[in-house]
Every structure is written in C-alpha cells, then in structure tokens.
Amino acid sequence: MFYLYQITICLIFLLFILSKIKKNLLRKLFSIVASFFLTIEIAAVYMTGKFIDYRFYNHMNLNDIASQSFQFGAQVAAFSILLVLMSILFYLTSKKISDSTLHHNRFFIPAVLTSFILLSLSNGVFNETYKIYEILNAQEKGFNQALTDVGIPPEKYITPDQLIAEKGKNIIVISIESLEQGFLGKDFDNIAPNLSKLSTEWTFFNKMPVGYGGNWTAGSLYSYQVGMPAMFKGHSNENFRGVTSVKLTGLGHIL
Incomplete structure (x- = not known):
C-alpha cells in the first residue's frame, strides 16, 4: 500500500507541476520526462520491491538490460506501453487542469507542498532519489573525520597496523554467489x-537484516568484511x- 499511495501522490504532484507550464512544446517534453521517471519508479518496485535507490542505480546498466531483454520481453513491452500511455495522460490531464478552476484554487499550492512533503518521507520517491544525490556528491574527507561522521x-578505532591477531581457532569464510537463506529451508532441501x-x-543467524549499502553481492562482501x-x-x-x-580494518587483516 505504501508504494501505491506514493506512486499516486507522485502522479498528482507531477500533474500539478506540469499544469503550470504554459508553452505547449515544453509541456509535451516534460510530460515525457515525468512519464519516464514514474515508469522507471514503477519498474523498480516491480523488480526490486523498492523505489529507485542506490542499489538500483548501482546496477543500472543499459548494456546488461539490452543483453537480457529477450528474457523479459513481456515486461519490456508492458512498461513501454505504460510509458506511452502515461505520457499522453500527463499531457492531456495537465492541460485540462491548467484550463480549469482548480488551477487557480487557493488550495492548489498547499496541495503541491503537501504532496512534496509526503514524497520526501522516509523510503519515499524523492527521499530515495535524494539519498543517491547525497552519495554521488559526498565530499571527500580524511579518514578520522569520516569515522567521526x-x-x-577515531582514537578508539583499531587500525590494521594496531591489530594483533593470535593463533587460535580456525575461521573459514565461505562466500557463495546468489545464495540466500531462503534456499536453506525445507522447500529447497534438494538445492543445498x-x-x-x-x-x-550449527549456529545459524537467520534474522540478520540486510544493511543499506550492502544488499547486493559485491556490496555485501565489502560490508561484512x-x-x-x-x-x-x-x-x-x-x-x-x-x-x-584499505584503511578500514577487516577480516583480511585477521585471517
């Protein structure tokens, strides 16, 4: 329900913004851009269960999409049709709003601001987009300052050169690509x-939440180390x- 209401609010918000554009050509252009943005967000929810976030951005590769598109022909066709229909919807509806009394209603601006706030809530459409912006535009800082942030x-962090590892029990780290705990249940006993x-x-930690920035293979390898x-x-x-x-202390410095 959260994603449905976010998409609905985003649709309304974009329609209100488009209705303020007077020039016909610009309205058509922004209708396509708005439709593309919303279609990609819907596709992200369909594929990952979340709006576009850093993980989605990190794996967004047009070459990979093109090479694998034959496996998802129906989905590609469906989202392409959705993009076209939504572009038409945005253009015609925003034009209608612009010509109606709603456009001059005193509640118009408060409605737009309220929509923006709702879309900026935690895990919201704009919130996730802003997180990507923050990561990509983060300032470079010294190691100690980064730890403080x-x-x-910093004075309590044990750096690799301060680490003392003594011989004791053997630690074996096994990393398996694309294997999740779901495969260890009764329904998939034949797989693993x-x-x-x-x-x-043995001791099996089956309720460890996936941390942000570590919810894909390479990211998880880095995070747990x-x-x-x-x-x-x-x-x-x-x-x-x-x-x-790396300056961070990891399993590689211990094993």
Whole structure:
C-alpha cells in the first residue's frame, strides 16, 4: 500500500507541476520526462520491491538490460506501453487542469507542498532519489573525520597496523554467489542439502537484516568484511577493481 499511495501522490504532484507550464512544446517534453521517471519508479518496485535507490542505480546498466531483454520481453513491452500511455495522460490531464478552476484554487499550492512533503518521507520517491544525490556528491574527507561522521571515535578505532591477531581457532569464510537463506529451508532441501543440514546443527543467524549499502553481492562482501556500507561515487562494481589495500580494518587483516 505504501508504494501505491506514493506512486499516486507522485502522479498528482507531477500533474500539478506540469499544469503550470504554459508553452505547449515544453509541456509535451516534460510530460515525457515525468512519464519516464514514474515508469522507471514503477519498474523498480516491480523488480526490486523498492523505489529507485542506490542499489538500483548501482546496477543500472543499459548494456546488461539490452543483453537480457529477450528474457523479459513481456515486461519490456508492458512498461513501454505504460510509458506511452502515461505520457499522453500527463499531457492531456495537465492541460485540462491548467484550463480549469482548480488551477487557480487557493488550495492548489498547499496541495503541491503537501504532496512534496509526503514524497520526501522516509523510503519515499524523492527521499530515495535524494539519498543517491547525497552519495554521488559526498565530499571527500580524511579518514578520522569520516569515522567521526559515522559515530566512531577515531582514537578508539583499531587500525590494521594496531591489530594483533593470535593463533587460535580456525575461521573459514565461505562466500557463495546468489545464495540466500531462503534456499536453506525445507522447500529447497534438494538445492543445498548439506548447507541446510549444517544450518540446523550449527549456529545459524537467520534474522540478520540486510544493511543499506550492502544488499547486493559485491556490496555485501565489502560490508561484512569491514563493517561499513559499500556506498561510493562510482558506478556498479568498478570501485573494487584494482584495490590492493584499505584503511578500514577487516577480516583480511585477521585471517
């Protein structure tokens, strides 16, 4: 319901904004832009269960979409039709609002402001978009200042050169691509029978929430090793290529 009401409010908000555009050509152009934005948001909810966030942006690759489009022909066609229909809807409805008394109603501006506030709430359409903007435009800071900003006193943080690891119990870290705890249940015993068995015999943490900035494969690998979200200015997994050292203390310094 949250996503439905957010999409509805976003639709109304964009219609109100479009109704203020007087020039016909500009209104047509912005109708297409608004339709594209809303269609992508709907597609994001359909594919990921959330509005466009940093994870969606991080994996948005036109080459990958083009190469895999044959598998999702029906979805591509459906969203393409939705884009066209929504463009027409935006243009005609915004024009009608502009010509109506609603456009001059005293509640028009308060309604627009209220819509904007609702869309800016936590997990809202504009809120998630702004988070992406913040990450991509974050200022570069020194290591100590960065620790302070996330609530870690620099003087209490154990850096790799201060770490003392002694011999003791063996620690084995196994990372498996695209394997989630859902495969360890009774319904999927035939997929990973040995891991399913181990999950009942050993300590199995099955209620650990996925942290923001670590909800994709490469991001999760980074997060569980250094304890920080994988949020960088770069796109996709290019941030990890060619990296030979990090200032953060991680499992690699212990094992």
